[in-house]
Amino acid sequence: MADIKIEEIKKLKELSGVGLTDAKKALVEADGDFDKALKAMREKGLTKAEKRGDRETRSGLVEAYVHDGRIGALVELNCETDFVAKTEDFKTLAHYLAMQVASMNPVYAQEKDIPADILAEKRKEFEDKLKDDKKPAEVKAKIVEGQIKKYFADKVLYFQAYILDDSKTVEGLIKEYIAKTGENISLRQFKRLELGVVE
Numbered sequence: 001m002a003d004i005k006i007e008e009i010k011k012l013k014e015l016s017g018v019g020l021t022d023a024k025k026a027l028v029e030a031d032g033d034f035d036k037a038l039k040a041m042r043e044k045g046l047t048k049a050e051k052r053g054d055r056e057t058r059s060g061l062v063e064a065y066v067h068d069g070r071i072g073a074l075v076e077l078n079c080e081t082d083f084v085a086k087t088e089d090f091k092t093l094a095h096y097l098a099m100q101v102a103s104m105n106p107v108y109a110q111e112k113d114i115p116a117d118i119l120a121e122k123r124k125e126f127e128d129k130l131k132d133d134k135k136p137a138e139v140k141a142k143i144v145e146g147q148i149k150k151y152f153a154d155k156v157l158y159f160q161a162y163i164l165d166d167s168k169t170v171e172g173l174i175k176e177y178i179a180k181t182g183e184n185i186s187l188r189q190f191k192r193l194e195l196g197v198v199e
Contacts (some may be wrong), residue, residue: 001182002023003032004032005178007022008027008032008034009027010023011034012026012034012038012041013025020150021171022041023037023041023101024036024068026040026041027033027188030141033109042129049154056184057079057080057184057185057186058077058078058080059078059080059081059082059085060077060078060079060085060092060188061072061076061085061090061091061093062075062077062079062097063075063077063094063097063098064098065095065098065099065101065102065107066102067099067102067103069195070156070194070195071102071192071193071194072102072193072194073075073098073099073101073102073167073192074098074190074191075094075097075098075101075187075189075190076187076189077090077093077094077097077185077186077187077188078185078186078187078188079181079183079185080183080184081183082198083129084112084181084182084183087181089177089180089181090177090181090185091175091193093177093185094164095156096164097104097165097170097172097174097187097190098190099163100157100160100170101157101190101192102155102163102192103156103163104160104163106154106155106156106157106160106191107150107155107156108152108155108156108173108192109151109156109157109187109188109189109190110156110157110158110186110187111156111158111159113156114152114156119148119153122148122151122152123148126143126148126151127140127144127146130143130144138187140162157187157190158170158171158172158174158187159171174186174187
């Protein structure tokens with residue numbers, strides 16, 4: 001068995017977001033090869049993209065995409081460090097997201113960006129449609145949540161099907177890059193312009 005150093009276990013723990021035990025196990029399985037262990041953990045999906053969701057994103061970049069001189073999009077994509085902001089992976093993701101905005105014209109970036117009054121109005125509308133229904137309250141509540149999600153599916157960028165691979169959402173795509181870079185990534189804002197259209 002390879003001699004596993006505690007420093008390497010700690011480093012793998014930090015990069016992958018898993019516990020010390022899982023980090024040590026991965027290193028043992030990889031015969032002490034750090035890169036192999038990290039790769040194996042990422043492939044198994046052990047990197048906890050969700051855990052990184054609370055970490056602050058103060059670095060990043062603004063990316064522009066213009067299609068045929070008629071439609072353009074600007075996105076502000078954020079990450080935790082300048083180091084990641086300068087990587088090709090991060091720039092590629094920013095480009096894909098700008099293309100998505102230009103193509104799909106979302107209204108909001110994330111669910112949290114939907115104004116509370118608009119969300120409340122839609123919820124009331126769907127609840128009113130079900131008020132005479134004899135289903136139990138908890139079933140109705142689930143139906144309403146499903147209808148809200150469906151209504152905002154094409155309006156919220158994170159909910160949209162990714163244009164280059166509709167088997168995943170934009171949020172799923174971003175999570176893949178969170179796992180790849182090891183940092184939290186979030187799209188803060190975007191702007192879309194279309195020739196002759198004033199919003």
